[in-house]
Amino acid sequence: xxxxxxxxxxxxxxxxxxxDARKYPDHLHWQYEMLYLxxxxxxxxxxxxxxxxxxxxxxxxxxxxxxxxALIPANDPWIVEFYLNHxxxxxxxxxxxxxxxxxxxxxxxxxxxxxVL
Numbered sequence: 001x002x003x004x005x006x007x008x009x010x011x012x013x014x015x016x017x018x019x020d021a022r023k024y025p026d027h028l029h030w031q032y033e034m035l036y037l038x039x040x041x042x043x044x045x046x047x048x049x050x051x052x053x054x055x056x057x058x059x060x061x062x063x064x065x066x067x068x069x070a071l072i073p074a075n076d077p078w079i080v081e082f083y084l085n086h087x088x089x090x091x092x093x094x095x096x097x098x099x100x101x102x103x104x105x106x107x108x109x110x111x112x113x114x115x116v117l
Contacts, residue, residue, distance in 0.1 A: 017046055018105045021094075029110055031055045034070065036104075043073040044101060050085075068092075072099050072106055079108060091117040 015036040021029045032054035034046035050067035066085040073079075079099055081092045095113035099106055 015104065017044075017101075019046075020105055020107045022107070022109045024096075024109050024111050026109065028057045032064070037069070043071050043076075044106075046070045046072065046106075048081075072101065079106075089116045091115075 016033045017036060019030060019032050019034055021031070023029045032048065032052060034048045034052075037045040037047050039045065047069055048064075048067050050065045051063045052067065053061045054064045055061045066083055068081040068083045068086075070082075071080045075098060077096060077098050079094045079096070081094075083090050083092070093115040094108070094110055095115070096111045097109040099108040101107075
């Protein structure tokens with residue numbers, strides 16, 4: 001058989017995960033919620049719908065567009081975001097510490113090393 005993918009949905013799609021992204025060494029960066037899609041051998045899949053409220057640093061919350069799908073790997077030092085309608089890129093990889101999932105919160109420290117395609 002071919003090398004296909006299987007997304008295992010084990011929770012309600014309405015489950016919200018809180019993203020706590022920080023800049024090195026530990027400064028507020030992005031704070032927002034994402035919707036749970038599922039998990040597979042690649043990691044945790046989350047959805048950020050277009051128009052979702054997000055806060056950057058200490059600024060006020062604002063609606064962000066476009067939306068994206070994110071993959072949070074279990075043991076790798078990055079988070080990848082896949083976009084359909086972004087004006088400048090389709091894939092954005094944040095290189096940082098290995099993401100830590102604690103309950104429904106994802107923590108990562110961004111090292112400002114990004115791959116943008």
